[in-house]
Amino acid sequence: MTAPPVSATTGLPPTAESVIRAFTARHGVAPTVLARAPGRVNLIGEHTDYNDGFVLPAAIDRDTWVAAGPRTDGLVDALALDEEQADDRFPLSAEPPHYPGGGWRDHVRGTLAQLVPSLISIDGMNLVIAGDVPMGAGLSSSASLALALLRAAQKLAGDPELNGKQLARLAQQAENRFVGCQCGIMDQLASAEGRPEHALLIDCRSLDTRAVPLPEGTTLLIAHSRVKRGLVDSAYNERRAQCEQAARALGVPALRDATLDMLNAAQLPDKVFRRARHIITENERVLAATEALRQGDLPRLGELMAASHASMRDDFEITTPAVDQLAAVLQQVAGQDGGARMTGGGFGGCCIALLKKELVPKALEALEAGYRSPEGLPALVYLCEAGPGARADAWTDGTPARNAASA
Structure with a gap:
C-alpha cells in the first residue's frame, strides 16, 4: 500500500477532500480552517520517552485531517467520519465532562481542554475529522488526532504563539490527565515536528530535536x-x-x-x-x-x-x-x-x-x-515515506490548503 494520490484540482488527498465535503454538507458553509497532522513510526527507542531518554521516530505520510469553523454558542460540534459518522457535542471548557465509554470523543474533549486557556478569541467550533493513520497499530493515530485538533483550534483562534513543542506537551497532557494513558512525549513531538526524508532524534528530557537524514x-x-x-x-x-x-x-x-x-x-x-x-x-x-x-x-x-x-x-x-x-x-x-x-x-x-x-x-x-x-x-x-509535521491553514479557495498538504 502506497501513499494516497492527490487531487489534480485541490492538491489534496481524498481524506482531506472528504472532511471538506462533510463539513459543508453538515453546516451549510465551507470550513475556514483545514489542518493535518501525521502519524509516526519509531525506528528505535521504545518506552524510553517517559524515562527522559532518547527516541528516533519519523513522521509518516499518513495523516489525520480536521476541517474546522467557528461557532458562537460556546459548544464544540465534532463529527468523526471514520467512526461510522459518529458525532459529539460538548461545551468548550478547560474541564469538560468525560464521555460515557470514552473512545475518540474523550480524545477530542481532553485535547481541546488543554488549549482552552489560550483560546481567548474563540467561542466554540465545528469540526469534521477523518484520517488514514491505522488505528490500534502503534502508529500514533491518537497523537495525530491531537495535533491536528490543536493546530486547527489554534488557527481558528488566530493564536500564533504556541510552537510545536508546546502543542506536543498539551497533547501529552490530554493523554495523561484526561484519557488516562501515562504516555511520554515522543508520539506528539514527532507528529508536531516531523521532517520529510528525515528521522527525528528527540531528547525527551530537554525536548531538543535533531533531524537525521534517512x-x-x-x-x-x-x-x-x-x-x-x-x-x-x-x-x-x-x-x-x-x-x-x-x-x-x-x-x-x-x-x-x-x-x-x-x-x-x-x-x-x-x-x-x-x-x-x-x-x-x-x-x-x-x-x-x-x-x-x-x-x-x-x-x-x-x-x-x-x-x-x-x-x-x-x-x-x-x-x-x-x-x-x-x-x-x-x-x-x-x-x-x-x-x-x-x-x-x-x-x-x-x-x-x-x-x-x-x-x-x-x-x-x-x-x-x-x-x-x-x-x-x-x-x-x-x-x-518520512513526512512533514502538523500544520493548519486558512481554507478559502484551496490554495493555502495545497501548501498544507505539501509542506
Whole structure:
C-alpha cells in the first residue's frame, strides 16, 4: 500500500477532500480552517520517552485531517467520519465532562481542554475529522488526532504563539490527565515536528530535536500484525510504574541517568531489573543507531534494531508471538541492507523495516509466504515515506490548503 494520490484540482488527498465535503454538507458553509497532522513510526527507542531518554521516530505520510469553523454558542460540534459518522457535542471548557465509554470523543474533549486557556478569541467550533493513520497499530493515530485538533483550534483562534513543542506537551497532557494513558512525549513531538526524508532524534528530557537524514534509496515498510492493541487497557502503565520503581531504587531522577554498572550493583526484583535493563540499553542503541544512519551504515543499523526487538521481547516483555514472527520475516529479508523490529508501545501492532527500496518486492513475497495472524490473516503492509509535521491553514479557495498538504 502506497501513499494516497492527490487531487489534480485541490492538491489534496481524498481524506482531506472528504472532511471538506462533510463539513459543508453538515453546516451549510465551507470550513475556514483545514489542518493535518501525521502519524509516526519509531525506528528505535521504545518506552524510553517517559524515562527522559532518547527516541528516533519519523513522521509518516499518513495523516489525520480536521476541517474546522467557528461557532458562537460556546459548544464544540465534532463529527468523526471514520467512526461510522459518529458525532459529539460538548461545551468548550478547560474541564469538560468525560464521555460515557470514552473512545475518540474523550480524545477530542481532553485535547481541546488543554488549549482552552489560550483560546481567548474563540467561542466554540465545528469540526469534521477523518484520517488514514491505522488505528490500534502503534502508529500514533491518537497523537495525530491531537495535533491536528490543536493546530486547527489554534488557527481558528488566530493564536500564533504556541510552537510545536508546546502543542506536543498539551497533547501529552490530554493523554495523561484526561484519557488516562501515562504516555511520554515522543508520539506528539514527532507528529508536531516531523521532517520529510528525515528521522527525528528527540531528547525527551530537554525536548531538543535533531533531524537525521534517512539513507538515500531506502523506504519505511510498516507491517501490521493485525493484533490490535490498547494502551490504556494494557500493561503500559504497569511498565511505567516499574521503571519509576527502578529509578527510585537506583537514586536517579529517571532511568536515563542510570548505567548498567549501577543496575548490576543494585538488588532489584527480577522483573524490575529487566525493565530497567531494557531502558538503559535501549538509550544506548538509539544513539548508536543515529550515528549508523548518519554514516549510512545499514548493517550496523540492522544489528541495533534486532537487539532492540530482543530486548523488548525478553526484558520488557511487550511483544507477542505474532509480532516476533513478523519481525523475524522482515529481518531475514533486510539482511545487511536494513533492519526490522517491533514498533510502538507493544502488545500487538506493527513492525517497522527500514530497507533498500529494491528489497520491497522480496519483502512482500516473504510476508505473504511466511506470516499469518492468530486468525490466519496476512499482514497489512504500508509503504511510507518520512513526512512533514502538523500544520493548519486558512481554507478559502484551496490554495493555502495545497501548501498544507505539501509542506
